[in-house]
Structure formats: C-alpha cells, structure tokens
Amino acid sequence: MxxxxxxxxxxxxxxxxxxxxxxxxxTARATTSVRVNELIYRQIREGGxxxxxxxxxxxxxxxxxxxxxxxxxPMCHPLMLSGVDIExxxxxxxxxxxxxVFLYATVRTKGSTGVEMEALTAASAAALxxxxxxxxxxxxxxxxxxxxxxxxxxxxxDYSRNEA
Amino acid sequence: MxxxxxxxxxxxxxxxxxxxxxxxxxTARATTSVRVNELIYRQIREGGxxxxxxxxxxxxxxxxxxxxxxxxxPMCHPLMLSGVDIExxxxxxxxxxxxxVFLYATVRTKGSTGVEMEALTAASAAALxxxxxxxxxxxxxxxxxxxxxxxxxxxxxDYSRNEA
Amino acid sequence: MxxxxxxxxxxxxxxxxxxxxxxxxxTARATTSVRVNELIYRQIREGGxxxxxxxxxxxxxxxxxxxxxxxxxPMCHPLMLSGVDIExxxxxxxxxxxxxVFLYATVRTKGSTGVEMEALTAASAAALxxxxxxxxxxxxxxxxxxxxxxxxxxxxxDYSRNEA
Amino acid sequence: MxxxxxxxxxxxxxxxxxxxxxxxxxTARATTSVRVNELIYRQIREGGxxxxxxxxxxxxxxxxxxxxxxxxxPMCHPLMLSGVDIExxxxxxxxxxxxxVFLYATVRTKGSTGVEMEALTAASAAALxxxxxxxxxxxxxxxxxxxxxxxxxxxxxDYSRNEA
Amino acid sequence: MxxxxxxxxxxxxxxxxxxxxxxxxxTARATTSVRVNELIYRQIREGGxxxxxxxxxxxxxxxxxxxxxxxxxPMCHPLMLSGVDIExxxxxxxxxxxxxVFLYATVRTKGSTGVEMEALTAASAAALxxxxxxxxxxxxxxxxxxxxxxxxxxxxxDYSRNEA
Amino acid sequence: MxxxxxxxxxxxxxxxxxxxxxxxxxTARATTSVRVNELIYRQIREGGxxxxxxxxxxxxxxxxxxxxxxxxxPMCHPLMLSGVDIExxxxxxxxxxxxxVFLYATVRTKGSTGVEMEALTAASAAALxxxxxxxxxxxxxxxxxxxxxxxxxxxxxDYSRNEA
Numbered sequence: 001m002x003x004x005x006x007x008x009x010x011x012x013x014x015x016x017x018x019x020x021x022x023x024x025x026x027t028a029r030a031t032t033s034v035r036v037n038e039l040i041y042r043q044i045r046e047g048g049x050x051x052x053x054x055x056x057x058x059x060x061x062x063x064x065x066x067x068x069x070x071x072x073x074p075m076c077h078p079l080m081l082s083g084v085d086i087e088x089x090x091x092x093x094x095x096x097x098x099x100x101v102f103l104y105a106t107v108r109t110k111g112s113t114g115v116e117m118e119a120l121t122a123a124s125a126a127a128l129x130x131x132x133x134x135x136x137x138x139x140x141x142x143x144x145x146x147x148x149x150x151x152x153x154x155x156x157x158d159y160s161r162n163e164a
Numbered sequence: 165m166x167x168x169x170x171x172x173x174x175x176x177x178x179x180x181x182x183x184x185x186x187x188x189x190x191t192a193r194a195t196t197s198v199r200v201n202e203l204i205y206r207q208i209r210e211g212g213x214x215x216x217x218x219x220x221x222x223x224x225x226x227x228x229x230x231x232x233x234x235x236x237x238p239m240c241h242p243l244m245l246s247g248v249d250i251e252x253x254x255x256x257x258x259x260x261x262x263x264x265v266f267l268y269a270t271v272r273t274k275g276s277t278g279v280e281m282e283a284l285t286a287a288s289a290a291a292l293x294x295x296x297x298x299x300x301x302x303x304x305x306x307x308x309x310x311x312x313x314x315x316x317x318x319x320x321x322d323y324s325r326n327e328a
Numbered sequence: 329m330x331x332x333x334x335x336x337x338x339x340x341x342x343x344x345x346x347x348x349x350x351x352x353x354x355t356a357r358a359t360t361s362v363r364v365n366e367l368i369y370r371q372i373r374e375g376g377x378x379x380x381x382x383x384x385x386x387x388x389x390x391x392x393x394x395x396x397x398x399x400x401x402p403m404c405h406p407l408m409l410s411g412v413d414i415e416x417x418x419x420x421x422x423x424x425x426x427x428x429v430f431l432y433a434t435v436r437t438k439g440s441t442g443v444e445m446e447a448l449t450a451a452s453a454a455a456l457x458x459x460x461x462x463x464x465x466x467x468x469x470x471x472x473x474x475x476x477x478x479x480x481x482x483x484x485x486d487y488s489r490n491e492a
Numbered sequence: 493m494x495x496x497x498x499x500x501x502x503x504x505x506x507x508x509x510x511x512x513x514x515x516x517x518x519t520a521r522a523t524t525s526v527r528v529n530e531l532i533y534r535q536i537r538e539g540g541x542x543x544x545x546x547x548x549x550x551x552x553x554x555x556x557x558x559x560x561x562x563x564x565x566p567m568c569h570p571l572m573l574s575g576v577d578i579e580x581x582x583x584x585x586x587x588x589x590x591x592x593v594f595l596y597a598t599v600r601t602k603g604s605t606g607v608e609m610e611a612l613t614a615a616s617a618a619a620l621x622x623x624x625x626x627x628x629x630x631x632x633x634x635x636x637x638x639x640x641x642x643x644x645x646x647x648x649x650d651y652s653r654n655e656a
Numbered sequence: 657m658x659x660x661x662x663x664x665x666x667x668x669x670x671x672x673x674x675x676x677x678x679x680x681x682x683t684a685r686a687t688t689s690v691r692v693n694e695l696i697y698r699q700i701r702e703g704g705x706x707x708x709x710x711x712x713x714x715x716x717x718x719x720x721x722x723x724x725x726x727x728x729x730p731m732c733h734p735l736m737l738s739g740v741d742i743e744x745x746x747x748x749x750x751x752x753x754x755x756x757v758f759l760y761a762t763v764r765t766k767g768s769t770g771v772e773m774e775a776l777t778a779a780s781a782a783a784l785x786x787x788x789x790x791x792x793x794x795x796x797x798x799x800x801x802x803x804x805x806x807x808x809x810x811x812x813x814d815y816s817r818n819e820a
Numbered sequence: 821m822x823x824x825x826x827x828x829x830x831x832x833x834x835x836x837x838x839x840x841x842x843x844x845x846x847t848a849r850a851t852t853s854v855r856v857n858e859l860i861y862r863q864i865r866e867g868g869x870x871x872x873x874x875x876x877x878x879x880x881x882x883x884x885x886x887x888x889x890x891x892x893x894p895m896c897h898p899l900m901l902s903g904v905d906i907e908x909x910x911x912x913x914x915x916x917x918x919x920x921v922f923l924y925a926t927v928r929t930k931g932s933t934g935v936e937m938e939a940l941t942a943a944s945a946a947a948l949x950x951x952x953x954x955x956x957x958x959x960x961x962x963x964x965x966x967x968x969x970x971x972x973x974x975x976x977x978d979y980s981r982n983e984a
Binding site: 333334339341360381382384385388389392393396399400401402403404444445448449452453455456457459460461463464467468469470471472473474475476479484487489490 | 612631632
C-alpha cells in the first residue's frame, strides 16, 4: 500500500479503522544499538556481575515501553501484547577502541494490527535507558541506527529487512 | 564524574538523590533523523501542504514524550519542563535517491538536574511517529543515529558535541 | 435499563462485569464546540495555512484521549479501540460577531461494551486543547454543549439523538 | 497578549518557554454542568444517601484529571498542583422538568504558569464521569457549557468572567 | 509449574508469550487490611455517613489501579478487565482497642492470562489510599498482610487459599 | 492534627491546599516483606547470580511506582522526587521452613509535602512484582505487613515508628 492512510478527508490525522481486520498472531523484531566509550563498556560489563546491572534496567524499560506504545505514538492502536523480549549483544573491537551494544526487541500479539511500532519503541526505550544510566561517564554515546528487522502475520504479509 | 552512580550499595539501581543540587536554568538539544524512500518523502512534503501533516503529529508526539520522560526512563527524575520545541530539516539528494529528515529537539527547565534525556526522548518519539505514519509506504526506514548535541547549566558544566 | 448499575451491594462504585457480553462492532459519535472571538478565529484559520495549525494539535489530543479514556473515567472498561476520527466544522456569522468551531468525534471498536465515553472524551480533550492554545488571545471562550449524537452495536441497540 | 505563542518559527506547535516567569500562587476556577432527566436526578440524589454516590466518583475523577492535565492537553506545562477541589450544585425546576447539576472546579498552585487548563479539565472529567455512570438511564444528557470563571496570579493579571 | 518463566536465555526478564493460550473467563479475589487507631476508625465511619467518605475514594483508587496493573507491574500482560469490585468489612474489638478494615478485591476478565495481579494491586492501592487520607490522624497504621484468596479459569486450574 | 482534612464543606474529597507550606527537604522510609516458599527462595537467590534477577525487576518497579504515586493515590499531591532507593534483606530460618524477604524503600524530595505515600507505594509495587514473577512456583506468598518506618521534614515534625 502506498498511501498515507493516517489522514481523513479533511487532511487531518486519524487512527485508521481496523475493526474489519482479522485477529492473527503477529510478531515483529527491531534493533538498535548504543555506541559507548571504553570506560562505560567496562562499567556495564562489570556491573552485570557485581556492581549493578544497567542492562537489567534497560530490559525492564523496554518491556514497559512496548506496553505503553499506544500512549507514546499518537496514531498507534492499543494492543494486548502477548509477549515481549529484549536481547543484548556486544560488538567490541578493542584495537579500534570501538564498543557497541546491540539491542534486539521481539514482540508478539494476537490481534488485528501489527507490532512493528511496539518492537521499535521497546528497542528505543531500552537504548535511552542505557544512555541515561551511563551519561555521567560520557555524553558522546550514539544511539542507533534503529530499524525493523522482520515482521510476520497480517494481510500485508511477512517482511524481512534486506541487508545486502 | 566517571562512575555509574545509579546503583546503591547492594549493587541495585536507584534514582540518585539530587535534593542538594541547585535549581538553575538548564537546556539540552538532541538530534535524530529518519531516512525514507522517495515515495514517503513526496507524501510527507505534500501532506504538509494539503493532504495531512505527518510532521505536525510527530511534533506533538515528541513534546508529549518529553513531558513523560520520567515514566519511560526508569531512573530519570521527574522535572517540570519549562519549554519544549522540535524542528525538522530535510536533507535531500535526489540524484543519489537519498531522502532524510533531521529532527532537533530543544528542552528547557529550571530545576535540579539536566534535561538531556527529555531532549533525546522527544527526538526519538517524534521519529518513531514518522515511522508509524509512513510505514504503509515502506518499512525500510531507518531512524537515527540519535545523539545529544549540547547541554547547558548544572554543576557538570556545558557540553557541546565535537563533530570534528 | 433504568438503574445505576455501577454500584455493588455495599452501595459502592464498581466496574460492572461485561464478561458475558458479546463482542460486536460498536461505534459512537459525539460532538462539542468552542465559541471563540474574532481574533482567535482569524488566527486559527490563518494558522491552518501558514502560521501553525491549532486544529492539528487538537486532533492528536482527542485521539490520544480516546485511547486513554479508561484511565480518565474511573468506571470505564478498557477497550481496544479500532478507529478514532475527529472532524471540525466552522459556523461563522460575522454580522453577529459569532465564531464557533464544531467538533465531531467518531470512535469504533470490536468489543464487549460501547464507545460512547471514548467519543465524548475525545471531543472534550480536543476542545480543551483549542482553548489552551488560544487562551492568550481571550479567555472568554465557551466549550460545549457536549453530547452524544449516535451509537450503534450492543444489546441496548442503536441510539440517535433526537434533535427536534 | 494577542498572538498564538504556541508555534515556533517553522509554524509548528511548541510548548512555550516559561523558565523566566516568576513562581507565584495562582488559582483558577472553572464550571460546567450536566443536564439529566428526572430518573437520573432521583438516582443520583438517592445514591448520595444510600445506594451509591455518583458524585463522589466524579469528584475523584476530576481531581485525578487535574493532576493529569499536562498528559491530556499537549502544550500544557507540567505543574505541581497544590490544591484541587470540586463542588456540586443542583439547579432543579420540577415544574419545567429541568434537572441540572453544576460543577465548580478550583485549582491552586505555586508555579510559573496558570492553572486554567487544570480547572477546565477537572470540571470536564467530573462531568464525563457523571455521564458514564448514569448513561444506562438515558443517553440524552448534555454536558456544558464549560468555561473559565476566574483566575488569579501571574503577569497577565487576574481574570473574572463578565456574565452580564 | 515450578520454574521462573519470566527470564529469557540471557537470564534477563521478559514478558512471557501467551499468544497460544486460550481465552477463557478468569477471576481472582485478593484481600488486604488496614489496622487503624480508634480516632481514625470513628472518622471513617462517621465520614461514610456525613463528613466525607474515605472508603468511596479508596474504592475508586482500587478500581483504577486494577486497570493500570500492567503499567505498575513490569512483566504483567495488559488485559481487558471485564469487571472489578471491592468490598470493605470492619473487624472491631473495642475492648482490645483493635480496629481493622478488611478489603476484598474481585477482578474478572475474558482473556489469555489470569488476573491475580490485578486483584492484588487493586487491594493494595485501595489500602494505600485509606492510609493517605487518614495519616494526619496517626501514621502507625499497618497495611496487610496482602494475599490471594482464590482464582478460577486458565490451564493451571483453580486455586483457593488453604487457611487451615 | 486529628481531623480528616481531605474533605471539603460538602463532605466530598479534595486535594488539600499546600501552597502556603514551605519547601524543605523531606524523607520517608517504609517497609514491607514477601513470605515465600523454599522453592521460590532458591530460585530468587540463584537468579540473582545467573538465571535472572527478580529483585532487579522489583527494584525498577518500585522506583517507577514512587514517581507515579500521585496517579495511583487520588488525593496525593504531585511531587518532584529527588531520590528513591530500595533495599532487600532476607530473613531465612530453614529449620522452620521460613523464607521472607524484607523491602525497605527510602524516598527524598525538596517540596511542600511529605513523601510517606511515595515510600509506601514503592515498597508495595516492588513486593507485588516479586509476587508476579514467582507466582508460577506457588501462589501462597504473603505480602506485608506494610508500614511507615520514619519520616523527616515538614511542619508536623519527624516520625519514627515505635516498635516496642
């Protein structure tokens, strides 16, 4: 579909009607990342062991944001999410002084519309939480790029990002 | 300051105490962007004129998210924001088939802690709203990188991102 | 039905049980208005073209309030709204110095209870937003009357306001 | 002041900066009403005595909505309300079959901007709650007109609605 | 089931997937209590008659908290509650100077997961509200113990607390 | 003070006016506990090391609930919390098959009213989160008693619970 359907005949935003759409299982998976300095990297890694766990807090933030998506994104439909998960993966190249944590948010529902926005919002909120908890050790962190990796379910069919 | 101060002696997250910090005027400015395809670019630009204004909705989403930051980011202090603004700037290179809208969120407060997170959250929510309203015309959009550009006020002094 | 069903045997408010009610498509349409002075009228009309669009912000406020109705109205059931739209219509009589914008909020869901409150809440929030954004140019604005125009779906049948 | 200050140079909505404004005590008082049929009137009055108290629930809804105003009205500044009260007053003319309850919401704060919107929002949410709890006995209820009665404090001075 | 299912393979919290679970009617009933001093007891009892009704406010707080449970408890699934009720019961032994009000929260839904947390949260919020409204007359009040009394529906079967 | 000040002259609840009260630093400390079975005890303790950290999630839930108190407790004033911390302490008597985790929530602000409710709400939400995450391994858990341990600041003076 190639039109902006979020507008009514007056040219004003609306929440599009989905009452005729079928309830199916739908999933979406989004990713973002946070690029940090070496000090922050060491503190997060150590913290996970003994000094306090930044990623545990980010995880909770992401899950709660997923549930809150329709209050953050104006035209998003409220949805009963059936599952939310977030995973972290470090990409570290010490020689190049490069420290980046990748976040993968997976959201599932059984509903009438997709959960792409919930996955993107979960990833974003988790990344922002990492920024917040580490910013005393360096404000140069960079979040993203943030993007949808894949979705399944719904009339528009499955989507998988082509990374070629 | 170079420690993760968001943890207590048990190694668990806490919201750090700021009751001894002075109330001063503080500002922060953050940026992100959304890279879109040509179709979406044309629809947003036209919409701003007559068919519906995606960026107006994104603007509202960003401002409301700024006010809601302490409910989205777990260790963020609640703050009485005194001003929030978001600006948009297109970077288009038709020859290279490149269409990107940059978002700049500026937040001000008179309070005991900074507003970096509010600016970053405002920019993120506005970008996610653009994604949401345009995703029917292409799910390959990329959000970010998202970063802090500058902050003023507070004991830790001013910050300005060094883009060299 | 002619009883206040929102009370339990102790005479205290409860959220009535709807778990036995059928899921059907339900719609509701409510209206309100904002009576403004000539200055505000001109500013809103011009703004829609070039200086800033008050009604676009009101539209977003109304849609978000519709989704948030069960958090604003204590005994309202949470509902997965499937569609929300708001339209504006000016009634202007310059000779009589009368400037009034009418708001029409339409809400749809597929659920076990009606969406009258969501439509009324959307209209009210949108009207309050117009008041907020224009009050620097005159605080005498009057909101309403606010009322339900029609509803469809559900056991109690359809309703259409008799305006005779 | 006679301009729409809620827009930036791009013509987009912003939350105006109030960081230079003084903190003073500010009050606002708003009113609305709900016109009901005789059956609803009798049920509410009896309920107040023994069967369940509609107005007690409306009171709580109004107070909570006042505190939530900056989340409902997009460009409203968050404010630390220092006091909220709501009063009810029946205007009944049985001969004319006319039953109307007037609501008066009073809000106080010590802050940098006024509380007109909080008073208007409190009155509106309380009225909507009355509608919700009584709608099984008649959907013809009419809410409003809703308006500001007076405000005190702040640079723009006091305001009192001229009802002549 | 005897494992902590709320963690993913990385040992981090997740909201477990329930998209394969059946939608059935589910109920839960939880209890807590507030132990007060004689002065508070007399004020609440009188208030119920003529001076203001603490329990009416607590009732509303409990019902709204039930609806808000998935925003308060991080790993809770959002649920469309179909009914919420709260009852109060005094246990008074004047000879022993003992005044305690018991709260019973009953929650119903038609959904894919149980409502135990909603019932416990409703009871807790109602009890906290009693504390709040009476604390000027004595801060020694004690809330709880808080516990689940029974649940019905769902694969794990019914539960009834064994009070032997 | 020994009166219920939360009611207006109509006998209806109000949020009492605090605009004349001084801003001072205020603290409050509250406690609750969760009594669990041996299986749950072992799972939580192991989880803290390698399988997933229940208490880390409970910590975040408590801190976010503290910030959200004025939206959960109807007559609570909104407050800019300056610090929130939660600590856990196990009391285990294996011989008696007794496993109980105590929670201590400490809240600080610089404001015009106390933070007792914020501390009590933080403790309650953290305890409810423990219940939620462990209920698959036994629903007999008991939360509380929940009580205020101490408060400082404000006109009514300091309070310390007398546990004799």
